[in-house]
Amino acid sequence: MSLPLQQLSRLDNFGHSMTTAAYLYRPTHAAQVAELFEIASKQGTSITFRGAGRSYGDAALNAGHVVVDIRRMNRILAWNPETGIITCEPGVTIEQLWKHVLEDGWWPPVVPGTMFPTLGGVLGVNIHGKNNWKKGTLGEQVLKFSALLPSGEEITCTPDDDLFYAIISGLGMLGMITQITMQMKRIYSGNVWVDAWVEANLEGMLAAIETHKERDYDVGWIDCTAGGSRLGRGQMHAADYLTPGEDPSPAQTLRVDYQILPDLMFGVLPKSMIHLFMQPFMNNAGVWLINSAKYFMNSTLGNHKRHLQSHVAFNFLLDYVPNWEKAYGAGGLIQYQCFIPKETALDAFREIIRLGQKHRLPNYLGVLKRHRPDKFLITHAVDGFSFAQDYRVTRKNQAGLQKLTTELDQVVLEAGGKFYFAKDSTLTREKVQRYLGEARIAKFRTLKAQCDPAGVLESDLFRRCFAAE
DSSP: OOOOGGGEEEEEOTTSOOEEEEEEEOOSSHHHHHHHHHHHHHHTOOEEEESSSOOSSSTTOOTTSEEEEOTTOOOEEEEETTTTEEEEOTTOBHHHHHHHHGGGTEEOSSOOSOSOSBHHHHHHHTOOOTTHHHHOOGGGGEEEEEEEOTTSOEEEEOTTSTTHHHHTTSTTSSOEEEEEEEEOEEOSOSEEEEEEEEESSHHHHHHHHHHTTTSSEEEEEEOTTOOGGGTTOEEEEEEEEOOTTOOSOHHHHTSHHHHOOOSEETTTEEGGGHHHHHGGGOSHHHHHHHHHHHHHHHHHTSTTEEEEEEHHHHHOGGGSSTTGGGGGOTTOEEEEEEEEETTTHHHHHHHHHHHHHHTTOOOSEEEEEEEOOOOOSSOOOOSEEEEEEEEEOOTTTHHHHHHHHHHHHHHHHHTTOEEOTTTOSSOOHHHHHHHHOHHHHHHHHHHHHHHOTTOOBOOHHHHHHTSOO
């Protein structure tokens, strides 16, 4: 059986900076995936899995081969509102998840900055949230999962199993998770208390995150266009759940419709149009102007203000503006996220910001978070900080961006840092081996040979970063 041309589709990454063609399939049941495994094995083609396509790099791309879109496998199979334990298929999105559990007084304990990714996708890269120091990664909230291996074997894994820590974080290269059982977080209000304040430089930002790391949420937003004594200035957000009885109207705030983000800005302008108004400012001068104005406004009007905010509004800031990534223009964007131990983070992040300014390629959105180590095989975790950065891609700056990221990689590696495959689009095999270490990569390859003896599962990212020479 040959792959039909009608399945051939154009796919890109979330940043719209990478485009490939692949044979796209949308199964509704695991048996259909098993059939695709068999076909791929016979034909010598490869398969990769794709959730909502929210990766900034090539983790869900597979040029010229098969891509399996899991979003139709989206049933919630069991929910216990007494214990907060839920069982879902991998195509269930973070949005489906919170909407299903909220009105019973529960919330997903770890979420990314957007509600649209699928559970299968986010477990493949083992995402973190604004509370990593407090709660760890999403994988740490999983009680058990079932998976289908390319060999045809169906397995169930718990935290007592070695494969648990390899399939979660394993980039979909060992098998497809078919069912996930997770523990939700008990909450007593649909709101969180948010404290917001500015810090004058990077040293102040890192100190503030360290001081507030035991809060329920802790995140910093950095202006990477400022220099001199103001280098790394930004705004901090720390938030806490409300305690029992603190919300006078929990029945109201725990309603789904209370959480829904409005479609209009100022009650007039459709948010779906905002990215068009952002485009003229997506350049060095425009971002400097916006960041400077935002810092001034926050330091004068919003400094050390405490306010209530809904869980959705606080956690899913990236969803405020639909299609915001299109504001970067036709070339799209790449995101670069590094994780640096606390002992070396200040010097490394300073150098990263300075290098962007030196190359006249400052990142347009910088985000700081506090992290802790974890037990997963393909881990990005450190006892330290992460720094996520958005870079606009144009025809003229592609070579410059490649040179910049090469220099940034060196800074990160010398500081004992790590990288995050949900965001990466520039790493090489050599750099992956340096930060993960030969032992982890050898173990990953051994497990892959056991789970996928025919080598069916591959992606553009896998070939770039893990495939043998």
